[in-house]
Amino acid sequence: MAQDTADKDSKRSAFGPPAKQQQGRLFRIYNHYRVVISLMLLGLLLFDPFTTDSKFRWLEYYQAGVVTYLAINGFTALLLLAGFQPRQRHITLSILIDILVMHGLLLASTGITNGLANLVIISVAAGNILTPSRIGTFYAALAAICSLGISGWAVLAINETADDIVRAGSLGILYFAAAFVLQSISKRMIRSEALASSRARSIQELEQINQQIIQRMRTGILVLDRFGQIRLANAAAEELLFGVSADGEDLEPRARLLPKPLRQGLESWLKNPNMRIEPFQASSTSPLLQANFTQLDQERGDQILVFIEDMSKVTQQAQQMKLASLGRLTAGIAHEIRNPLGAISHAAQLMEESPSLDEGDLRMLDIIRRHSRRVNGIIENVLDLSRRRTANSELIDVGQWLREFRDDFVQTVNGETATTIELNISEQIPQARFDKSQIEQVMVNLCDNGLRYSKQQTGQNRIQLIAGATADGKRAYVDVRDFGPGISAEHRHSVFEPFFTTDKSGTGLGLYLARELCEANQAHLSLVDDGQPGCRFRITFAHPGRMI
Structure with a gap:
């Protein structure tokens, strides 16, 4: 079926735009030949003047014909040089002029025995190459009729021998033979070129489809050289490694350096290709990632293919x-x-x-x-x-939702000490898709913890709620910042583990449950190290176009 479709496409496009462009190029080459022939005929007249009329029947007509032929070909060459695109009728007219002018010169000279008769064969052949159709057979028939007409007139009018008629018949056979052979060859060449063009378009379409598939894969794909320079990166790799959500329209590498853990993993893998590197985080807010390396070119080993998988899934x-x-x-x-x-x-x-x-x-x-x-x-x-239920996500205006959450949460806080919840909301925040009840449960947990630790450290119930957009401006995030004692460096990687707690009265399941709820909404909960006192937990939401 694929072959049949390709053949049909080749037949439909045999005389399509690619064939017309090829036809135009061939006609330009043929016109160069015509100009050279015209100059040679004119040169023979100028540098080998004839004092007698023994070689010509009508010398004046012959000279006028040569000059006229040169003028026609020179004018056509100027048009082509100026960018004129010849159409089929222009090519047909040029071939007809060549056949008639050549036979006119034969008639004015010594007849069909003149060497100019061989040039007629070239004109017929060129016509069949440029227009491999029935019109090519017409060129051969016209040339044969003209040759026989000249020979017949010479036998009847000026008593030439019958050998001219035999020669004219032989030339006619050559005309038709050239027409049939070249038509067959030209048609096959055009079909082959059209088929090649059709398959090239199919390959290009498949390449575009492959690019779109690669861009929309949730597995990150990188192509690196041996020095770690990025040659190609899909949208998932941009998002996982650099926090940039690409639109998926181009595969050009970005001017970025590999994250340090990935670069170290690449160096270790180059030393030991059988080694599997440990999972890593590209940044403090990115999920846990796993990288797998393989060589694209086994012989040279110039390019390295890297698969980046989100371990959170x-x-x-x-x-x-x-x-x-x-x-x-x-x-x-x-x-x-x-x-x-x-x-x-x-x-x-x-x-x-x-x-x-x-x-x-x-x-x-x-x-x-x-x-x-x-x-x-x-x-x-x-x-x-x-018993956690499935997330029922909806598209949320993060800024408006955070204001409403803050007002509701303040009303539920009980205590003798006044509660201060500061809001810092950026102007341009993209929407996010999540389950309000589940994310609000996470926020309540984070806010309760923040208020408790802030009071322990400062004596005030005070936290900050911050909303903004990621570096690419396409994903929203919400931060909960407290003013407590913070978390020591050795415990920062364990805060989300179940049953881990530094509070003797805590259960160690609060942050674990919060991260699980975020993962169910394709969001990521992380502990951000901004160099300020206290803790800053960040919920980074997925792109709003991604369905949960």
């Missing part, structure tokens, strides 16, 4: 499996834990009412109550995590 799938198992586990043990936990809490309350307790017993009861609440909080968080 793999991690998310693994987390889904873990959560499913965790859900089944917690559903089975929650009842078994809560019943004795409730009995312990109730017994502690009853003991607290006893008037005979001393101060040491009261401290023990307080420990029992606090740790019972902590265990109950762990069970609640695990149950919420395992």
